[in-house]
Amino acid sequence: MQEPEPETIGRAQAGDLRAFESLVRAYQNDVWRFAYHLTRNANAAEDVAQEAFLRAYRAIGSYRGTARFSSWLLRIVRNCAIDAYRKTRRETVISEEDMTRRGGLSSAVDPPDSVERARISDAIRRLPMPLREPFVVIEILGFTYEEASTLLGTRVGTIKSRMHRARAALMEALVEKEVADEM
Amino acid sequence: MRCEVAQRRLSAAMDGAASVSPQVDAHRRSCPVCTRFEEAAWRIRGVVRFDVSIPLAPDLVPAVMQRVQDYEADRMLGWIPEPHPVRTRLYRQRFALASLVTGLIIGIVLTSGGVVQIGTERPEANAEDIPRELVRAAKKLEGYRATLDVTELHWTRAVPRRAFVATLLFRTPENFRVEVQDTTRYPSPAWPRNDLLLVTDGHTWQATGPDPCPSAALPVCPRHGSVTHSIRNRIPFDSRSSMPTDAIVPMTVLAASDRVEVIGPDRVAGRMAVAVDMTYQDGASLFQYLRFLGSWRPFYPQDRVVLWLDEETWFPLKYEVFPAPGPVRSAWASQTGLPRESPDSPVFTAEARSFSLDDAPPAGLFQVRPGPGALDEGFEDSAFPKPRGGPYPPGDAELMAPRVTEGLTPWRYGRFARTDLRPYRQTEMAYTMGLSWFTVTRVVGWNQRGLFGVGAFAEPVRLAKGGTGYYEPATDVDPRRLALHTTDGEFLVATNLPRAGLIRIASSLAPKGLPAPPGWRVHRWSGGSVVDGLSLQQAAARIPFPVLIPSYLPPGYRVGPAQIVRTKGAAGIMLAFRRPAAELDGFGLRLYQASGQSLPPPTGADQQVVMVGGQVGRWSPQDHLLEWMDGSIYRSLQGPEFDLGTLVHVAESLRRPRAQVGSPEASP
Numbered sequence: 131m132q133e134p135e136p137e138t139i140g141r142a143q144a145g146d147l148r149a150f151e152s153l154v155r156a157y158q159n160d161v162w163r164f165a166y167h168l169t170r171n172a173n174a175a176e177d178v179a180q181e182a183f184l185r186a187y188r189a190i191g192s193y194r195g196t197a198r199f200s201s202w203l204l205r206i207v208r209n210c211a212i213d214a215y216r217k218t219r220r221e222t223v224i225s226e227e228d229m230t231r232r233g234g235l236s237s238a239v240d241p242p243d244s245v246e247r248a249r250i251s252d253a254i255r256r257l258p259m260p261l262r263e264p265f266v267v268i269e270i271l272g273f274t275y276e277e278a279s280t281l282l283g284t285r286v287g288t289i290k291s292r293m294h295r296a297r298a299a300l301m302e303a304l305v306e307k308e309v310a311d312e313m
Numbered sequence: 314m315r316c317e318v319a320q321r322r323l324s325a326a327m328d329g330a331a332s333v334s335p336q337v338d339a340h341r342r343s344c345p346v347c348t349r350f351e352e353a354a355w356r357i358r359g360v361v362r363f364d365v366s367i368p369l370a371p372d373l374v375p376a377v378m379q380r381v382q383d384y385e386a387d388r389m390l391g392w393i394p395e396p397h398p399v400r401t402r403l404y405r406q407r408f409a410l411a412s413l414v415t416g417l418i419i420g421i422v423l424t425s426g427g428v429v430q431i432g433t434e435r436p437e438a439n440a441e442d443i444p445r446e447l448v449r450a451a452k453k454l455e456g457y458r459a460t461l462d463v464t465e466l467h468w469t470r471a472v473p474r475r476a477f478v479a480t481l482l483f484r485t486p487e488n489f490r491v492e493v494q495d496t497t498r499y500p501s502p503a504w505p506r507n508d509l510l511l512v513t514d515g516h517t518w519q520a521t522g523p524d525p526c527p528s529a530a531l532p533v534c535p536r537h538g539s540v541t542h543s544i545r546n547r548i549p550f551d552s553r554s555s556m557p558t559d560a561i562v563p564m565t566v567l568a569a570s571d572r573v574e575v576i577g578p579d580r581v582a583g584r585m586a587v588a589v590d591m592t593y594q595d596g597a598s599l600f601q602y603l604r605f606l607g608s609w610r611p612f613y614p615q616d617r618v619v620l621w622l623d624e625e626t627w628f629p630l631k632y633e634v635f636p637a638p639g640p641v642r643s644a645w646a647s648q649t650g651l652p653r654e655s656p657d658s659p660v661f662t663a664e665a666r667s668f669s670l671d672d673a674p675p676a677g678l679f680q681v682r683p684g685p686g687a688l689d690e691g692f693e694d695s696a697f698p699k700p701r702g703g704p705y706p707p708g709d710a711e712l713m714a715p716r717v718t719e720g721l722t723p724w725r726y727g728r729f730a731r732t733d734l735r736p737y738r739q740t741e742m743a744y745t746m747g748l749s750w751f752t753v754t755r756v757v758g759w760n761q762r763g764l765f766g767v768g769a770f771a772e773p774v775r776l777a778k779g780g781t782g783y784y785e786p787a788t789d790v791d792p793r794r795l796a797l798h799t800t801d802g803e804f805l806v807a808t809n810l811p812r813a814g815l816i817r818i819a820s821s822l823a824p825k826g827l828p829a830p831p832g833w834r835v836h837r838w839s840g841g842s843v844v845d846g847l848s849l850q851q852a853a854a855r856i857p858f859p860v861l862i863p864s865y866l867p868p869g870y871r872v873g874p875a876q877i878v879r880t881k882g883a884a885g886i887m888l889a890f891r892r893p894a895a896e897l898d899g900f901g902l903r904l905y906q907a908s909g910q911s912l913p914p915p916t917g918a919d920q921q922v923v924m925v926g927g928q929v930g931r932w933s934p935q936d937h938l939l940e941w942m943d944g945s946i947y948r949s950l951q952g953p954e955f956d957l958g959t960l961v962h963v964a965e966s967l968r969r970p971r972a973q974v975g976s977p978e979a980s981p
Contacts, residue, residue: 147378147381147382150378150381151374151378154373154374154377154378155374158370158372158373158374158377159370161373162370162371162373163370166370173970176371176373176376176864177864177865179373179377180373180376180377180380180864180865183373183377183380183381184377184380184381184384187381187384188384246360247360250357250360250361254361268328269328269357269358269361270361274328274329274330275325275328275330286330290321290324290325290330290331291321293324293325293328294317294320294321294324294325297320297324297350297353297354297357298320298350300353300357301349301350301353301354301357304353304357
């Protein structure tokens, strides 16, 4: 992820809405993608992304430039996603993917790679948040362990361990799903 | 080498965070499990990094910038609340403590060379943990005694401050007594005193006190003196004659974490407490032990209630009400006859002077002798059926006894006599533990075209083994409920436990919940028809114009079932948004959209013209109703809990849902 010009951040901190808008424009894809991977639901991701940008706007005065701007912003996204997750975790959440499958909106016969993609996507969605977060940040968004450590507020050793556990859990889920589908 | 160690290294190496040592490499070559792990990990990477199935990111700029501009506008209008006075005080305390701790840490780091990782500041208790802790506390409770000092400001101009002493007694499972002694010095004996008494032993119930008195008539109240309302043959845990036990454990108020915000730790009467903040609307159940009779000052729905929960027992030690800031609240206060009230000073305080769990109060304190005028609820208790070394004998109990009781034990069982008003057979069993309870009701011979015990906007939920139930959140008078339509009759499970527990109990009933008959959804009258119980997609497909849904909702709210209303020349869709755990006004937020209908003529002098996304709209403060025309489409948004700013925010976030675009279901 590219970092914005310090001048743009400075102008946004001074209340220049155009400068803030340019930050939104520059980061909206990354923010939405991160939110989508955390929520696995396009509508929820959009809500989370919007909320995160609003919180970023309210808090931009406190950004001191000691961490990368993208890490600071994604940390806010993560907090918003956690808030959204907490609010819905005791409910029976039907994800967009489930709805699509149940509603028969997908084609009658999916090609094999999309079946596997759906399985993996489903398995990622079922990962507990402490495993899903580092997996998304590192495996999908391509952050390093050190960057993920800063972003998630977790030690590098813990990140390593969680990445391994996430991969093992995904493998296990995939094997179980394959067996279940074959039956 | 163990596979776990090897796989952890391989995993880190994939991400460039470690190298593969010769030992790991050798293990990988010889171990089929680790080979499979690595292959699968690379396969997963290939899929997730190049996943073309992820939807394209939408253009967020217009929506975000609109919200930023709204935020700026609200801030300038003073609609963004100032920092909470209690929070400010706690932050000051925490800052002082943090300074001390920081000094110590610096000292330790300098002297030991160690590095202390300081995370972001977090409240010591998470809001999401509180409901679980409360349920735990409620189940353990056997008896309770407490005395609270209550102070209320601004009842009338002549009596600006009133004081009360409230004594609360509870003995499990349904014995409750509250006595409120009015210790106010009134200007003369003509003023009515708010001395109140409520006593119940579960089977009978009695409330005594003065009827509410219109403030304009004070000090001479037209109905001076005490009145008594009594009930006999009371239904177990009946919501119409409730035990206002939220003052002991606030099960209704704090049923869900989305309702409260943790402010931080504090100390009350020498005990460690957790301070939480909520709106008066959400905290109203805390005041029911005072408000079952008598006259009290009004509160604005958005006034803030700060509640201090004992960190050890989770009982409320203290709560205060702070007026909401802003001009709308000031206008309301002026209309209500209240003086100017500062958002920084509490206008109501209740603080526990003492409380004890040591011994349950004697049963004699809860005895009631209802007089001849008592209301007979008609519940006939009988012995709770017991399985004798096996399953329940065939009959009601066999079908009604849930396999999952969440640790609660049988308490009461009985039925109602058939009457003209109740021409069906109704049986009920109750389970309890401490303050927690649930009931299961079975109705045979149900004669109405609708589910028993829930309303038109009950939310369908999936139960275990493919069953279906219909869920209603708690209101200020009704508990959380879940209705089941089965081949063995209508069932209703009601409880003060959280929603998840309710669903688990209902899922464990022997009869399987079926979808409600389609015919029950349709209600016709001479002027048109209403179809309810539809999903948003089903309802939108039947409406001849694009249905909009909000992209912004207040925290915790989500869409429930939809309703279609057809009258001559008009077709409309009603969407209900509610919070899943409790919606105390029973209404939530409702969005109505209709074609063939124009803005109705104004009905009140207080209605105001407002702008809604560039359209001229109308705000009716009495009804909390916002209406506007969007081209030829009439839209309205109503929510008794919400002020104009919030409703406008929701209204301006309306847009076409993604699923409708290009969806064959959505075609007119």
